[in-house]
Amino acid sequence: MSEPEDHTPEEESPKIDAVLIADMADAVDEADRRWLSRTLLRLHPADASDALEQLDREVFCRAVGLLGGELAANILIELRDEYRRDAVRNLPGEVVRSALDALDSDDATAILEDLDEERRTALLKDVAPRERAQLEQGLAYDEETAGRLMQREFVAVPEFWTVGETIDHAREEGERLPEQFYEIYVVDPGMHPKGAVVLSMLLRASRDTALTDIMVPLESDIVGDMDQEDVAYQFQKYSLAQAPVKDGDGRLIGIITVDDMVDVIQDENTEDLLALSNVRSADGSDTVIEAVRARAPWLAVNLATAFAVAAVISLFEGTLDAIVQLAILMPVVAALGGNAGSQGLAVSVRGLAERELEGSAARRAVLRETLTGLVNGFIFALGVGAIAFVWFRDGMLSLVIAIAMLATFLWAGLSGILVPLGLKRMGADPAVASSVFVLTLTDVIAFFSFLGLATLVLI
Amino acid sequence: MSEPEDHTPEEESPKIDAVLIADMADAVDEADRRWLSRTLLRLHPADASDALEQLDREVFCRAVGLLGGELAANILIELRDEYRRDAVRNLPGEVVRSALDALDSDDATAILEDLDEERRTALLKDVAPRERAQLEQGLAYDEETAGRLMQREFVAVPEFWTVGETIDHAREEGERLPEQFYEIYVVDPGMHPKGAVVLSMLLRASRDTALTDIMVPLESDIVGDMDQEDVAYQFQKYSLAQAPVKDGDGRLIGIITVDDMVDVIQDENTEDLLALSNVRSADGSDTVIEAVRARAPWLAVNLATAFAVAAVISLFEGTLDAIVQLAILMPVVAALGGNAGSQGLAVSVRGLAERELEGSAARRAVLRETLTGLVNGFIFALGVGAIAFVWFRDGMLSLVIAIAMLATFLWAGLSGILVPLGLKRMGADPAVASSVFVLTLTDVIAFFSFLGLATLVLI
Numbered sequence: 001m002s003e004p005e006d007h008t009p010e011e012e013s014p015k016i017d018a019v020l021i022a023d024m025a026d027a028v029d030e031a032d033r034r035w036l037s038r039t040l041l042r043l044h045p046a047d048a049s050d051a052l053e054q055l056d057r058e059v060f061c062r063a064v065g066l067l068g069g070e071l072a073a074n075i076l077i078e079l080r081d082e083y084r085r086d087a088v089r090n091l092p093g094e095v096v097r098s099a100l101d102a103l104d105s106d107d108a109t110a111i112l113e114d115l116d117e118e119r120r121t122a123l124l125k126d127v128a129p130r131e132r133a134q135l136e137q138g139l140a141y142d143e144e145t146a147g148r149l150m151q152r153e154f155v156a157v158p159e160f161w162t163v164g165e166t167i168d169h170a171r172e173e174g175e176r177l178p179e180q181f182y183e184i185y186v187v188d189p190g191m192h193p194k195g196a197v198v199l200s201m202l203l204r205a206s207r208d209t210a211l212t213d214i215m216v217p218l219e220s221d222i223v224g225d226m227d228q229e230d231v232a233y234q235f236q237k238y239s240l241a242q243a244p245v246k247d248g249d250g251r252l253i254g255i256i257t258v259d260d261m262v263d264v265i266q267d268e269n270t271e272d273l274l275a276l277s278n279v280r281s282a283d284g285s286d287t288v289i290e291a292v293r294a295r296a297p298w299l300a301v302n303l304a305t306a307f308a309v310a311a312v313i314s315l316f317e318g319t320l321d322a323i324v325q326l327a328i329l330m331p332v333v334a335a336l337g338g339n340a341g342s343q344g345l346a347v348s349v350r351g352l353a354e355r356e357l358e359g360s361a362a363r364r365a366v367l368r369e370t371l372t373g374l375v376n377g378f379i380f381a382l383g384v385g386a387i388a389f390v391w392f393r394d395g396m397l398s399l400v401i402a403i404a405m406l407a408t409f410l411w412a413g414l415s416g417i418l419v420p421l422g423l424k425r426m427g428a429d430p431a432v433a434s435s436v437f438v439l440t441l442t443d444v445i446a447f448f449s450f451l452g453l454a455t456l457v458l459i
Numbered sequence: 460m461s462e463p464e465d466h467t468p469e470e471e472s473p474k475i476d477a478v479l480i481a482d483m484a485d486a487v488d489e490a491d492r493r494w495l496s497r498t499l500l501r502l503h504p505a506d507a508s509d510a511l512e513q514l515d516r517e518v519f520c521r522a523v524g525l526l527g528g529e530l531a532a533n534i535l536i537e538l539r540d541e542y543r544r545d546a547v548r549n550l551p552g553e554v555v556r557s558a559l560d561a562l563d564s565d566d567a568t569a570i571l572e573d574l575d576e577e578r579r580t581a582l583l584k585d586v587a588p589r590e591r592a593q594l595e596q597g598l599a600y601d602e603e604t605a606g607r608l609m610q611r612e613f614v615a616v617p618e619f620w621t622v623g624e625t626i627d628h629a630r631e632e633g634e635r636l637p638e639q640f641y642e643i644y645v646v647d648p649g650m651h652p653k654g655a656v657v658l659s660m661l662l663r664a665s666r667d668t669a670l671t672d673i674m675v676p677l678e679s680d681i682v683g684d685m686d687q688e689d690v691a692y693q694f695q696k697y698s699l700a701q702a703p704v705k706d707g708d709g710r711l712i713g714i715i716t717v718d719d720m721v722d723v724i725q726d727e728n729t730e731d732l733l734a735l736s737n738v739r740s741a742d743g744s745d746t747v748i749e750a751v752r753a754r755a756p757w758l759a760v761n762l763a764t765a766f767a768v769a770a771v772i773s774l775f776e777g778t779l780d781a782i783v784q785l786a787i788l789m790p791v792v793a794a795l796g797g798n799a800g801s802q803g804l805a806v807s808v809r810g811l812a813e814r815e816l817e818g819s820a821a822r823r824a825v826l827r828e829t830l831t832g833l834v835n836g837f838i839f840a841l842g843v844g845a846i847a848f849v850w851f852r853d854g855m856l857s858l859v860i861a862i863a864m865l866a867t868f869l870w871a872g873l874s875g876i877l878v879p880l881g882l883k884r885m886g887a888d889p890a891v892a893s894s895v896f897v898l899t900l901t902d903v904i905a906f907f908s909f910l911g912l913a914t915l916v917l918i
Contacts, residue, residue, distance in 0.1 A: 013822075018818055044678060046696045054820060072768035170663045181659045182641050182700060199658035200640045219503055232515040236725070237505045239718035240639060241700045258717050259698035263722065266695070270809050273735070277805030278798060284815025284824070291831040292838075295802045299835060302798045303842050306791040307850075314787045320779075327786035328773045334790065335765040335902070336758060339737060343754045346736030352727050356743025359477055362515065365743070372750040376758060379751075383762050392765075443790070 005011050013052040021054045029054070036063065037070035049078035050135055056084070057285060064090045073099035077107045082285055088114040099416045100135070104178060106151040106260065109138040128276065137253075146231045147224035149264075150245040150254030153178040156185045157193055157211065164207030166197075181255065182241040186329055192253040193218060193244050218244065224253060228264045235261040272349055275431035276342075278302070298436070307441040312444050316451035320459055325392055326454050329401055336380055337408035341442040342435060344369050344416020349431045352424055366417050373413020374406075381405040400457055404450035411445045412438070472502055480513045487514070487522045495522065496529035509535035516545070516744065523549045532558035536566045541744055547573040556582055559594070563637060565610040565719065566811035568597040596712075605690045606683035608723075609713030611706040612637040615646045616670065623666030625656075640714065641700040645674050650710040652677060652703050677703065683712060687723045692814065694720040731808055734890035735801075737761070757895070764899040771903050778918055784851055785913050788860055792905040795839055796867035800901040801894060803828050803875020807830055808890045811883055825876050832872020833865075840864040863909035870904045873898070887898055 014020055020039075025038040037420040040048040048302065052075070064071060064087045076087055076099055088096060088111055096115070100108045100123070112120055112135060124132050134152045141147025157166050166184065170177060183196045194216035205214050220234045235258055245254040274282055278298035286294070310400060313320070313330075320327050348365070351357045357365050363452055387401030389395065415438045420430035473479055473511035479498075486495040490500050499507040511519055511534070523546045535546055536556055543723040547555060547570055555574075559567045559582070571579055571594060583591050600606025601788065614636060616625050625643065629636060639668060642655045646861045677695045694702065694717055704713045733741055737757035745753070772779070772789075781784050807824070810816045816824050844861030874897045879889035 054818065058758050105826060167662060171665055174663050177663055180657055185751055198639055199662060203626060204633050204636055206630055236721050238565050241598055241717060258700060260693050262721060262724065265724060273809055274805050277801045279802045279805055281807060284810050286827065288827050288830040288834060291827055292834050296835055296838060298796060299839055301793060302795055303839060306794040307846055310787050310791050313790065317783055320786045321783045324776055326782045327779045331772065331790065331793065332765040332769050336761055339761045342736045343738045346733050346738055347741040350732055350741060351743050359513065361743055368745065368747050368750055371747040375747060375751050379755060380758055380762060387766055437585040447774060
């Protein structure tokens with residue numbers, strides 16, 4: 001969670017614009033540590049991290065080195081992953097350690113992930129034993145699981161307590177409690193959660209109210225090794241602000257808050273969008289080398305499939321040699337078919353991500369996509385046929401391209417839903433590789449049906 | 460917000476599977492209102508709405524008619540937009556009105572949006588004047604703005620209050636307070652918010668603590684007519700669970716909670732994903748007609764662009780007639796160039812959505828995309844040239860396709876970033892129409908450079 005009270009609001013916050021960024025770069029050049037750290041502290045941590053990210057990567061690293069211990073932990077944790085990783089690598093050990101102390105355990109875990117094995121072990125040695133154990137337990141969970149994302153600071157109270165006792169307890173604990181939380185958990189002696197009490201209910205109930213009277217059953221069911229995508233789905237479905245995380249035996253071990261889930265939702269959406277366009281990953285701060293690495297592999301796959309499609313075309317070399325109009329028209333069939341295929345694909349991938357295609361809904365979707373392919377196929381077969389006729393005045397050629405169009409649309413509709421559904425069933429990510437499959441096969445069908453029919457009918 | 464305490468958790472919740480859905484459909488056929496309503500009440504409202512959405516659309520409408528007043532308002536509000544609209548239309552007026560009474564004002568506004576003008580006016584007449592005024596003010600804001608999404612129930616207290624006075628006030632108000640909230644606002648006599656007190660801070664502070672001592676400055680700055688996308692961005696950036704909404708004069712008029720923002724973020728992501736693939740809208744419950752309507756318009760645009768590309772090819776009819784290998788290879792250039800273009804496009808659209816391309820970052824991105832196009836262009840020019848040489852044993856042909864490939868990649872890289880940036884500057888949605896522009900122009904460059912060079916060099 002962010003800790004808003006750490007910046008100093010009484011002074012007006014500087015505006016983040018090109019001038020400020022240039023001033024910051026100058027301050028780094030002049031090693032003006034005092035001005036830089038004061039400027040950052042006057043910003044909200046999220047704005048301060050934004051401003052730092054707008055520096056050139058090399059200037060950013062020097063800025064971090066210059067700031068050292070003056071780089072507040074809550075600015076560090078707001079940085080985007082790549083920047084945070086760079087920053088942690090450029091900070092001395094004692095600064096990283098004091099950041100670990102200052103942060104909640106979920107954020108501390110994120111920092112620890114950025115370190116190599118050796119440095120991590122060295123740093124953890126200096127952390128208090130109880131917190132070290134907590135952090136090591138967090139790291140024991142796989143990446144992208146609830147266990148990695150949860151914070152181990154939460155409030156749990158026994159079943160027989162009243163509202164008054166709970167408030168008194170909170171006042172006694174004071175600073176030891178997490179900075180922000182939205183509900184507390186009622187647990188049995190074995191730490192199994194029995195229900196949740198949202199703070200707004202606690203606030204409006206009288207002191208002698210039993211917690212069990214205002215507690216609500218847990219809506220979520222999250223265990224430590226659950227995939228973050230499933231966790232985010234529960235947050236979305238049940239409109240949660242916070243949810244408890246249990247271990248394999250159903251004992252409460254931590255909580256997850258909605259701000260982390262918003263980030264997960266954004267990441268998963270970005271992944272789908274990029275995967276559908278054959279990009280492995282992307283970030284605003286990517287270098288050319290990173291961009292090439294993220295895109296060349298899929299282009300290489302596409303190189304192979306493109307030549308496979310060319311091989312299909314070469315089967316009809318004689319036909320193309322005889323009727324040059326076919327060479328002019330064949331990209332039309334491929335372009336429209338490809339467009340229909342990626343439309344269906346996008347709809348299917350989105351439906352799978354929003355879990356709209358479960359059970360009988362999947363069957364209905366396959367039917368709808370096939371029929372949509374058929375209807376659009378008819379419409380655009382007529383359109384393409386008509387335009388081709390106006391252009392070349394050849395009835396048979398128009399008929400051939402119309403039939404090829406219809407076949408291609410039908411195939412595009414069918415494969416646009418079946419390929420992602422199939423990948424999902426096989427446990428693969430339906431967005432990755434789907435478009436290469438669908439678009440290559442649609443190209444093959446397009447050229448094969450168009451040139452094949454032309455060979456049969458026109459030669 | 461969901462109201463979890465309204466379902467009856469003491470009985471085991473039924474599992475949502477094909478059997479339950481079939482049983483529900485049977486219950487609708489047999490008009491077994493009692494079983495259906497009891498079954499739904501035993502589920503969490505979000506699960507109950509999921510189960511209802513799995514019924515065929517026509518069975519769903521009959522189920523709503525059968526349930527009538529037994530359809531809980533919190534199930535109604537959890538239904539996806541299209542289903543909720545159907546449900547509201549099938550429910551008698553008094554049932555809709557009591558739902559309006561039961562729901563927070565943001566949810567009530569959503570229900571009112573589903574009604575036609577006439578029915579809305581008739582229903583509002585029966586609502587208590589104070590609530591009616593609130594609802595009408597909400598509807599006065601444009602769709603997709605903060606004013607539409609906010610709820611008008613919130614807690615605001617004067618600056619001179621203590622923690623104790625605030626808690627006493629909350630206990631007195633009791634049921635009149637909103638079901639769930641995460642922070643309260645400290646306001647001056649003119650209702651201008653001075654700061655926020657998060658409930659967890661309120662809970663752990665002693666009774667005599669002044670609110671001004673534990674209040675934090677407002678991180679967000681949201682006014683009623685702000686676009687929901689900008690609101691969601693503030694929630695994401697500042698990790699908010701709740702934020703105040705002000706009117707034009709800076710007076711507090713409502714609050715927005717994060718669960719609504721999660722929905723907005725999902726919707727905006729879905730829009731981008733679909734727009735990039737030329738789909739106007741999509742939903743799991745779409746009929747074939749809806750699917751055709753959402754896709755045919757862009758296919759029609761693509762029909763025009765595909766024939767424009769064909770016209771470019773036809774300029775080189777003589778060349779194609781002379782060298783049939785060109786017809787075989789030309790889809791390779793187009794396919795790889797198109798892939799490179801949509802990669803760049805996806806990266807740019809994502810960067811714009813995450814606001815990573817502001818100021819100097821945009822310039823850097825243009826440079827990166829151009830250089831990435833150049834580097835990948837070199838790599839794949841070599842690859843395509845080599846494969847073409849192995850296949851056709853024609854050095855000049857290989858050289859021609861390699862140069863065409865390089866030119867196409869460079870263009871794809873440049874247009875993949877410049878087109879969405881340009882659309883954004885013009886105030887248009889960078890995802891919509893981008894891909895038609897980029898892919899058509901990339902096709903034109905691919906065919907023109909390949910066939911043009913071939914005409915110059917090989918003929």
